[in-house]
Amino acid sequence: MTDLDQMRDNLLAAIEASGGLDALETVRVGALGKQGTVTGLLKTLGGMSPEQRLVEGPRIQGLREAVTTAIAEKKAALDRADLDARLARETLDMTLPADGIGMGSVHPVSQVMDELAEIFADLGFAVATGPEIEDDWHNFTALNIPETHPARAMHDTFYFPEREGEQKMLLRTHTSPVQIRAMKAAGGNKPIRIIAPGRTYRSDSDATHTPMFHQVEGLVIDKGITLGHLKWTLETFLKAFFERDDIVLRLRPSYFPFTEPSAEVDVGFSIVNGKRVIGGSDGWMEVLGSGMVHRKVIEAGGYDPDEWQGFAFGCGIDRLAMLKYGMDDLRAFFDGDIRWLKHYGFAALDVPTLSGGVGA
């Protein structure tokens, strides 16, 4: 065996024995680096005679190629082993449950508004909306509310600063102006059946009153409308809303400027586990205000009161939600506390339907 063969065997053995990329690099530098043994041999070619170079050149170049190839193969093997080790170490358990997606929920007020729309749609009522910033005429005058009425006082209603030659503007105190606008738009010659749900504002704040609250009003205008239509409609609505057949109503004579006669509507409740539940007859609870639309209001809406009659009603949506879903603090409705919303909120795709049960 020549020195060159011996050198090749030693180098190939050293490459094969390298346990890692660092050790392999050391072998490479020792053989092929600037000061390397193989590089040193290549340098000796310059000092040889042409005959000797013809013999030694291919041998030394052969050695260089053999070493280069062996290093490349060893490096690939080490890389592969390294990858295999990492794959074995870094496992990903595909059977673990994924992180939950943060889903929002439908606020009880929105849920109840959807339920109201669904129930009244079945009775032929459309949903009407209008501005929350109203003028004095639509909110008060058209509704036969006198200039001296306490509701018109600064401490009850939120007014905007007055402007020269313009109507007083305010935040609507009920959704009645929406219905006045609907009457005006109808032109005084066709029947109307609408509900008007929405935000309303009064300068009031304690455990059971917030400055902003939600109201729904209903209005029917037609020829030959009586209190009987009113009572049947409210009874049918309350049975559908509270999802009980044992709903009993009591109409108590009352007063509103916009209706004549007027009636407060009480619903029978029963006591279940110390709490009041709608239905049954352990006692009476006031839930709605109602009446036959005052002839002055029919006139203000552009209808002839000798030909057209109507009934109307109004009630708080927040209160309806509390009675149906069992919350006891109104203020929590508008705090935006995520825990309250999670607890009392409704699934976004759980749209109320009469057939599926409006109560979600």
Ligand code: 2NL
């Ligand atoms: C209540 C009482 C009521 C009305 C609202 C109304 C609207 C028009 C004409 C006549 Cl356009 N009336 N709305 C009628 C009676 C009662 O609400 O206690 N609301 C919370």
